[in-house]
Amino acid sequence: MLNNLIAAMEKAIQELREWPEKTVQVFHHNDADGLTSGAILTRALERQGYKVRRFSLEKPYPAVLRKIYEQEGKILIFADFAGRIAPMLSDLNKGRNLTLILDHHVAEASTDPKVHNLDPDLYGLKGDRDISGSTTCYHFALTLDTANRDMAHIAAVGAVADGFFVDGQLVSQNREAAMEAVQQGLMEIRKHETGEQYLLNSATGQIPVPELGDYLDLLGGVGYYQKGPDMGVKVCLEGVSPESNQMVEELKVIRTKIFNDEIARLRSGELKQEPHIQWFHVEKRFFPMGVKMIGAFCDAIKDTDLIDPAKYLAGFQIIPDEIPGFDAITFNEVKISMRASHYLEEEIRAGRAMGLNIFLPEATNKLGGFSDACHTLTAATTVGIGKEERLIEEMEKILKGES
Numbered sequence: 001m002l003n004n005l006i007a008a009m010e011k012a013i014q015e016l017r018e019w020p021e022k023t024v025q026v027f028h029h030n031d032a033d034g035l036t037s038g039a040i041l042t043r044a045l046e047r048q049g050y051k052v053r054r055f056s057l058e059k060p061y062p063a064v065l066r067k068i069y070e071q072e073g074k075i076l077i078f079a080d081f082a083g084r085i086a087p088m089l090s091d092l093n094k095g096r097n098l099t100l101i102l103d104h105h106v107a108e109a110s111t112d113p114k115v116h117n118l119d120p121d122l123y124g125l126k127g128d129r130d131i132s133g134s135t136t137c138y139h140f141a142l143t144l145d146t147a148n149r150d151m152a153h154i155a156a157v158g159a160v161a162d163g164f165f166v167d168g169q170l171v172s173q174n175r176e177a178a179m180e181a182v183q184q185g186l187m188e189i190r191k192h193e194t195g196e197q198y199l200l201n202s203a204t205g206q207i208p209v210p211e212l213g214d215y216l217d218l219l220g221g222v223g224y225y226q227k228g229p230d231m232g233v234k235v236c237l238e239g240v241s242p243e244s245n246q247m248v249e250e251l252k253v254i255r256t257k258i259f260n261d262e263i264a265r266l267r268s269g270e271l272k273q274e275p276h277i278q279w280f281h282v283e284k285r286f287f288p289m290g291v292k293m294i295g296a297f298c299d300a301i302k303d304t305d306l307i308d309p310a311k312y313l314a315g316f317q318i319i320p321d322e323i324p325g326f327d328a329i330t331f332n333e334v335k336i337s338m339r340a341s342h343y344l345e346e347e348i349r350a351g352r353a354m355g356l357n358i359f360l361p362e363a364t365n366k367l368g369g370f371s372d373a374c375h376t377l378t379a380a381t382t383v384g385i386g387k388e389e390r391l392i393e394e395m396e397k398i399l400k401g402e403s
């Protein structure tokens with residue numbers, strides 16, 4: 001359990017200290033859990049005298065990973081993702097770089113001794129209950145130096161934002177981090193009938209932690225191509241500021257405008273109707289927002305009068321050939337996000353309609369695409385640009401029972 005994970009962290013840290021390189025590259029997710037993870041690692045490693053180069057990624061795209069692994073002799077840390085693709089990182093690495101994975105999603109064991117998969121899922125902890133990415137990074141930081149205990153509140157913010165509660169409250173390692181922050185006077189936990197409320201004590205007063213989570217998600221997601229993740233990490237380490245507030249307000253304005261323009265297009269007949277699916281394509285119109293926003297947009301419209309509640313909703317967005325901090329990368333790919341209306345959700349839950357996780361990955365595979373985030377009610381995959389209509393056709397065939 002936790003002891004075994006800490007022992008594995010100690011072993012990885014010993015190798016880290018023996019490694020000649022003194023710069024660490026940290027790759028972390030751009031949501032609130034990923035930003036808090038990146039913040040904790042940056043401060044903990046800097047305290048050890050390392051120079052940290054931080055990169056925020058929306059996903060560990062294979063094209064990006066190939067680029068990262070062109071390097072040799074480096075120290076590479078992945079946070080809040082990559083647990084499941086440890087075998088792929090092992091194949092890319094071939095013993096050339098010291099790689100640490102600090103994720104909490106369902107994981108697979110590494111096959112390269114220089115790739116340390118420190119995902120708690122491999123040690124009997126549940127990433128969707130006990131321990132977030134941020135709390136995993138917090139334990140890594142504590143293993144480096146117990147002085148990093150002063151970042152317990154940052155771990156708790158990531159855990160609350162990821163939203164894994166049992167009976168309305170954090171449990172296991174996540175809860176311990178929150179309790180530590182309470183002891184340090186940095187957080188307050190208020191009990192109420194349906195669980196607990198978490199508040200961060202800041203210089204400007206108390207902030208409900210879920211609100212701060214939304215704030216960070218907005219910086220990382222809407223602001224992805226405009227240095228939002230950098231500001232998010234700064235907020236984790238130094239608190240909110242007039243500067244971060246202004247950025248959040250500006251990003252909200254951008255999101256509202258882009259969403260409203262798109263809704264107007266859909267109203268003017270841009271929403272395409274198939275027997276089981278209704279779909280649209282925003283091309284590059286969501287830039288400079290991150291590609292997570294196509295899913296957020298589907299969520300925003302799925303229960304409005306624009307949408308036929310009996311049909312699945314699909315939106316396409318071109319993935320920009322750009323990752324902040326990297327040279328140009330050619331993806332030539334489009335992301336599809338799918339959602340179900342409230343009515344269709346009930347049908348799926350009752351077993352009268354097919355879950356998105358059944359037909360979207362199957363159709364995506366037929367076109368040689370990449371699936372990594374498919375659940376019954378929300379799903380997203382990527383396929384090559386130009387294959388959008390064929391993807392819809394393949395899904396329609398499955399839904400009609402023709403394949």
Ligand SMILES: [Mn+2]
Binds near residue numbers: 133
């Ligand atoms: Mn997470």
